[in-house]
Amino acid sequence: MSRPPHARNKVLDAFERVLIAEGERAATLETVAREAGVSKGGLLYHFGSREALEEGLYARLRTLAAEDVEAVRTAPQGPISYFISTSADVGLPLDRVITAVGRLAHGGNAHAIAELAAVRSSWADVLRPHVRDDAALDLVMLVSDGIYVNSALMNDLPGPVPQGSALEALIKVVERAAGA
Amino acid sequence: MSRPPHARNKVLDAFERVLIAEGERAATLETVAREAGVSKGGLLYHFGSREALEEGLYARLRTLAAEDVEAVRTAPQGPISYFISTSADVGLPLDRVITAVGRLAHGGNAHAIAELAAVRSSWADVLRPHVRDDAALDLVMLVSDGIYVNSALMNDLPGPVPQGSALEALIKVVERAAGA
DNA sequence: GTCTATACTAAGATAGAC
DNA sequence: GTCTATCTTAGTATAGAC
Numbered sequence A, B: 001m002s003r004p005p006h007a008r009n010k011v012l013d014a015f016e017r018v019l020i021a022e023g024e025r026a027a028t029l030e031t032v033a034r035e036a037g038v039s040k041g042g043l044l045y046h047f048g049s050r051e052a053l054e055e056g057l058y059a060r061l062r063t064l065a066a067e068d069v070e071a072v073r074t075a076p077q078g079p080i081s082y083f084i085s086t087s088a089d090v091g092l093p094l095d096r097v098i099t100a101v102g103r104l105a106h107g108g109n110a111h112a113i114a115e116l117a118a119v120r121s122s123w124a125d126v127l128r129p130h131v132r133d134d135a136a137l138d139l140v141m142l143v144s145d146g147i148y149v150n151s152a153l154m155n156d157l158p159g160p161v162p163q164g165s166a167l168e169a170l171i172k173v174v175e176r177a178a179g180a
Numbered sequence C: 001g002t003c004t005a006t007a008c009t010a011a012g013a014t015a016g017a018c
Numbered sequence D: 001g002t003c004t005a006t007c008t009t010a011g012t013a014t015a016g017a018c
Helices: A007-022 A029-036 A040-046 A050-073 A079-087 A093-106 A110-130 A134-154 A164-178 B007-022 B029-036 B040-046 B050-073 B079-087 B093-106 B110-130 B134-154 B164-178
Strands: none
Touching: A007 A029, A007 A040, A007 A050, A007 A093, A029 A040, A029 A050, A050 A079, A050 A093, A050 A110, A079 A110, A079 A134, A079 A164, A093 A110, A093 A134, A093 B093, A093 B134, A110 A134, A110 B134, A134 A164, A134 B093, A134 B110, A134 B134, A134 B164, A164 B134, A164 B164, B007 B029, B007 B040, B007 B050, B007 B093, B029 B040, B029 B050, B050 B079, B050 B093, B050 B110, B079 B110, B079 B134, B079 B164, B093 B110, B093 B134, B110 B134, B134 B164
């Protein structure tokens, strides 16, 4: 339906970029428009209001999250390992929308909070058959949440999120504690 | 140095309240002043700028966090159990400042990010002697981060944060996986 | 120590030219 | 489909009265 980086998508990319790098307050229509290389009026042709712009981001989140839920379900190395290790990914399209929508959520936006909760709940549903019990599911989901929030906060900078062999060791501990 | 709820503290309380409930964007000087029951000019007498107001919050965070680090170190039921269970506390002064500063951090505020990182690092230092290895420390810290971010996001609403017996079961799993 | 009044800037949004 | 110009409101901050 929209193959080339149409202005609409360029605007959405810019909104995402500014939200991630500088937060909600900096993500004004004017800043997003400038970053996207269009004028304020141009932006407002594609998204008639700030709310419409936000809704565009939620739509993107829903699409990418649905794909990821399928990837978790069918992961060769097992859902838990795949789920935890991809929580630590940075810069992938899904990771970026989640962080961006997270910025709006922490800004108190009820819609953004609900969208994130829905995605989280989809993941929990896929993982449930693969964990021992409810406490184990909590463990896996919370470790993933923890990795996400640290990545989102420390954006780029070397932070407290385990990488490489430390991440592999963490995954082993989680699988041993939670795996069915 | 300041026993009664002086205007300064009332303003800080209001700033915290608005940040938690409605996010950074809503926490304007005017809104905070109204919520504190003072005028904009009155607020600006105590905190000469928005930055000064934020710095007031960081100072409060540092004080309460230092107390909590001591409480974790000397907890009778063991540091890990105490640390995880108090991560799920909602409405306690420390929990509230952390959430409020978290709002600023997700708003891209570098100072807020650094303050939170410093507190997190103090906790890690206290817990390190009580866990098996680095992966175990990552596990404990990330579960706590996960609990925090869910509480912060779902503010009040019944969310995905385990409570009561579910929380106890989670703590058992974490202690078994991580305890030294 | 706290208020009112006001200056200045930038936000979201509309109108209309191109 | 995109731009410029403009309206309205709200943000931070200052000055000065009380």
